Amino acid sequence: MQPRAATLQKINSNNEKFYAITPSIPGGLVEADFLEKLAKVAKKYNAILKVTTAQRIMITMLKSEDVNKVWDELGIEPDDNSNNCVQSVVFCPGDTFCKRGKQDSVQLGKLLNNDYFHKQMPRKFKIGVSGCPNACGFTQLKDIGLVGLIQGWSIYVGGQGGFKPRIGQLLIENLTLQQAYKLTHIIIAYYQKHARLERLGVFIERIGFDLFKDAVLNIFYNNTTTEFSTPETVAPSNVINSSTPKLKQITLDSIIADIISSFPETIPVLQSMQMGCLGCPSATGETLAAAAKIHGLNEIKLLNELNKTIQGGASK
Numbered sequence: 001m002q003p004r005a006a007t008l009q010k011i012n013s014n015n016e017k018f019y020a021i022t023p024s025i026p027g028g029l030v031e032a033d034f035l036e037k038l039a040k041v042a043k044k045y046n047a048i049l050k051v052t053t054a055q056r057i058m059i060t061m062l063k064s065e066d067v068n069k070v071w072d073e074l075g076i077e078p079d080d081n082s083n084n085c086v087q088s089v090v091f092c093p094g095d096t097f098c099k100r101g102k103q104d105s106v107q108l109g110k111l112l113n114n115d116y117f118h119k120q121m122p123r124k125f126k127i128g129v130s131g132c133p134n135a136c137g138f139t140q141l142k143d144i145g146l147v148g149l150i151q152g153w154s155i156y157v158g159g160q161g162g163f164k165p166r167i168g169q170l171l172i173e174n175l176t177l178q179q180a181y182k183l184t185h186i187i188i189a190y191y192q193k194h195a196r197l198e199r200l201g202v203f204i205e206r207i208g209f210d211l212f213k214d215a216v217l218n219i220f221y222n223n224t225t226t227e228f229s230t231p232e233t234v235a236p237s238n239v240i241n242s243s244t245p246k247l248k249q250i251t252l253d254s255i256i257a258d259i260i261s262s263f264p265e266t267i268p269v270l271q272s273m274q275m276g277c278l279g280c281p282s283a284t285g286e287t288l289a290a291a292a293k294i295h296g297l298n299e300i301k302l303l304n305e306l307n308k309t310i311q312g313g314a315s316k
């Protein structure tokens with residue numbers, strides 16, 4: 001049986017695959033009963049519990065056949081999702097539990113998590129909410145970061161960590177909670193509508209911060225849906241650009257980003273094989289053989305499937 005909502009974590013020398021699942025724990029606020037359940041299943045299935053940076057607790061090193069049993073025993077319906085979605089909304093204790101809190105980050109964080117957790121996006125998308133300028137949850141490294149000050153909420157856009165870190169840019173200050181909530185919806189809707197396969201920061205860089213700011217604030221203040229003229233969409237911009245070499249054929253040594261760039265029709269094939277990180281920086285450095293290994297796929301079958309696709313063969 002296919003393990004549900006699980007990430008392949010490791011393949012050992014005997015070719016055994018081990019998976020991780022990460023139940024949602026909004027804000028990392030967890031009840032003792034649930035912790036007991038986690039500990040019980042981890043012991044029963046010889047798993048490891050890992051606290052993640054997204055305020056969740058990963059259950060990892062699970063055997064394939066145990067994954068669905070663990071979901072059942074936790075009493076959670078697994079939420080199958082792709083990588084290109086809103087990851088959990090990270091929010092700090094704010095003025096609910098923290099002496100330094102200036103705003104109610106728990107309320108705003110829960111609202112946004114309810115609305116957006118696992119919603120499909122053009123790329124991976126992270127939201128952070130902090131109750132004061134200390135920004136304990138690395139808020140300015142999120143695609144959208146909301147920071148509470150005495151005067152109200154500030155919104156930062158386009159932050160990200162990882163291979164190419166970037167600090168989010170300040171979009172606006174002094175909003176009420178309701179205004180910050182509304183503007184967050186507008187920013188996300190605008191990004192969903194206009195972005196290619198690119199993080200929000202890359203999208204903003206491509207169209208220009210001023211244009212982005214004018215567009216979303218115009219909608220916010222005037223309730224309009226003013227459009228900008230989208231530059232011609234050729235292909236996902238952060239993996240496809242003019243400097244990416246064009247391939248004549250696909251081999252096991254071909255770099256993933258070059259394959260996508262040269263043969264965009266291979267994108268659905270790769271995604272159908274759970275290779276959801278096509279826009280991630282690793283795609284620019286990994287060969288097809290390496291990616292197949294990481295995702296536990298047979299490299300020859302994958303190569304044949306891709307070659308069949310670029311030759312016009314139906315890919316099932």
Ligand code: SF4
Pocket residue numbers: 092093094095098099100101102130131132133134135136137
């Ligand atoms: S960001 Fe501010 S309110 Fe939130 S946990 Fe840190 S110090 Fe407390």
